[in-house]
Amino acid sequence: MTPTDVPSLVAFLDQHGITRHKIGVFDIDGVLRGKYMSREKFLSAAEKGLGFCDVVLGWDVADQLYDNATVSGWHTGYRDAPVSLDLSTTRMLPFEPNTVFVLGGFTGSYEPVCPRAVLRRTLERAAAMGFGVKAACEYEFFVFDETPDSAREKGFRNLKPFTPGMFGYSTIRNSVHFELYHQLLDEMEALGITIEGLHTETGPGVLEAAITVDEASLAADQAALFKTFTKVFLQRRGLMGTFMAKWSNDYPGQSGHMHVSLERAGTNIFHDPSDPEGLSTTMRQFLAGQVKYMPQVLPMVCSTINAFRRLVPGMWAPISASWGIENRTTAIRAIPSGVKGTRSEYRLGPADANPYLGLAAAIATGLRGIEEELVPSDPVRGNAYEDPGEAEPLPRSLAAATEAFSRSVAARELFGDTFVEHYAATRNWEVREHQKHVADWDLQRYFEII
Numbered sequence: 001m002t003p004t005d006v007p008s009l010v011a012f013l014d015q016h017g018i019t020r021h022k023i024g025v026f027d028i029d030g031v032l033r034g035k036y037m038s039r040e041k042f043l044s045a046a047e048k049g050l051g052f053c054d055v056v057l058g059w060d061v062a063d064q065l066y067d068n069a070t071v072s073g074w075h076t077g078y079r080d081a082p083v084s085l086d087l088s089t090t091r092m093l094p095f096e097p098n099t100v101f102v103l104g105g106f107t108g109s110y111e112p113v114c115p116r117a118v119l120r121r122t123l124e125r126a127a128a129m130g131f132g133v134k135a136a137c138e139y140e141f142f143v144f145d146e147t148p149d150s151a152r153e154k155g156f157r158n159l160k161p162f163t164p165g166m167f168g169y170s171t172i173r174n175s176v177h178f179e180l181y182h183q184l185l186d187e188m189e190a191l192g193i194t195i196e197g198l199h200t201e202t203g204p205g206v207l208e209a210a211i212t213v214d215e216a217s218l219a220a221d222q223a224a225l226f227k228t229f230t231k232v233f234l235q236r237r238g239l240m241g242t243f244m245a246k247w248s249n250d251y252p253g254q255s256g257h258m259h260v261s262l263e264r265a266g267t268n269i270f271h272d273p274s275d276p277e278g279l280s281t282t283m284r285q286f287l288a289g290q291v292k293y294m295p296q297v298l299p300m301v302c303s304t305i306n307a308f309r310r311l312v313p314g315m316w317a318p319i320s321a322s323w324g325i326e327n328r329t330t331a332i333r334a335i336p337s338g339v340k341g342t343r344s345e346y347r348l349g350p351a352d353a354n355p356y357l358g359l360a361a362a363i364a365t366g367l368r369g370i371e372e373e374l375v376p377s378d379p380v381r382g383n384a385y386e387d388p389g390e391a392e393p394l395p396r397s398l399a400a401a402t403e404a405f406s407r408s409v410a411a412r413e414l415f416g417d418t419f420v421e422h423y424a425a426t427r428n429w430e431v432r433e434h435q436k437h438v439a440d441w442d443l444q445r446y447f448e449i450i
Helices: 006-015 039-048 108-113 115-128 148-153 171-176 178-190 216-235 281-300 355-371 398-407 409-415 417-435 440-446
Strands: 020-026 032-037 050-053 080-085 099-106 132-144 195-200 206-211 240-242 256-264 323-325 332-335 343-346
Touching: 006 039, 020 039, 032 039, 032 216, 039 050, 039 080, 050 099, 080 108, 099 108, 099 115, 108 115, 108 417, 115 132, 115 216, 115 355, 115 409, 132 216, 132 355, 171 178, 171 195, 178 195, 178 216, 206 216, 216 240, 216 355, 256 281, 256 355, 281 323, 281 332, 281 343, 281 355, 281 398, 281 409, 281 417, 343 355, 355 409, 398 417, 409 417
Parallel strands: 020 099, 323 332
Antiparallel strands: 020 032, 050 080, 080 099, 132 206, 132 240, 132 256, 195 206, 256 343, 332 343
């Protein structure tokens, strides 16, 4: 049984012979930051919370300090931010003997910018409207016969893929390497993450994993933990995985599609058997909200410079805020799959997105569409790259997307001024870090000739 309070947590620790205790919090980029704690400190944290240096919310993925944030910075003295442990996330780590792991979230004045809290507030909004939310994420990720050291020694160039060639849905690959597949499935299952599908995708060494649908907050936890511990799983075996949106000019980018549906009293309310296409009015309003507000919340989904390298025609990623029915060229794919499976697939998402923020954006904009009783445009029936219909083009860079996000009244109403201002500051920092970088492309194009 999962612990619900400190006495049941003590019983859990004793029952499983726990000698090591690890906690973690997800930062604004969806990176898991954590530490080991003694039993005494762990139980105290479970009862009263703990302090976690607020620098975790004040630096980027390279641990470089933001110079434009107000939530955290030199002006706060990098004090401890209050964190509350969520005992419902308690689980054993299958690869660390006698070790327990628990997720936490920022509280107090830091709660408005905590990614888990952003999603929680969105789901509370859904509950107030009478809806439960189900979600599932699926990820493409490349696997390399490299280590973090060897990849750096090569400058992340000429990396050796785990398997060669373009071989999607390969039975040969997953049979030859069945031990790796079985071990990954087993370790994820032991972590409480059920993979309903795992296969090779098109590209050397690329896999796709679909995580089983669950209540949206649990789905986000599973997605975020899957990304973290898949990397751990691979590195412990002398391999390396990446979820960056696009690592090569030669191959399509890596998606992190998000599937969402609403239910009431356990019934999927997106399904309507009387509708010619099986979509309820509520689902159409939800889709209309996702489409209308997608350009305004884009940085919550496409959060890196690299994510925008994926948004190009013909690369299985959208370039406009379009929708279609069973159409994989659109940003939103409506899937009329009967009373249980009818859902919205947010195909815009790249694999490098923070699952909490991505799902919050996908769900909150849909809920707003229901509140406003929006009517969607006609669905795109063919190639959305060639004929997107009435769809609005998406911002083509993180800078442009962040500017639109900062100005969005809807984003501020959905997620709060504090979050919008902090998150926009972090994305603007990312843009500035990129702007001062001299890339290989610059040198090859300009060094001699200009």
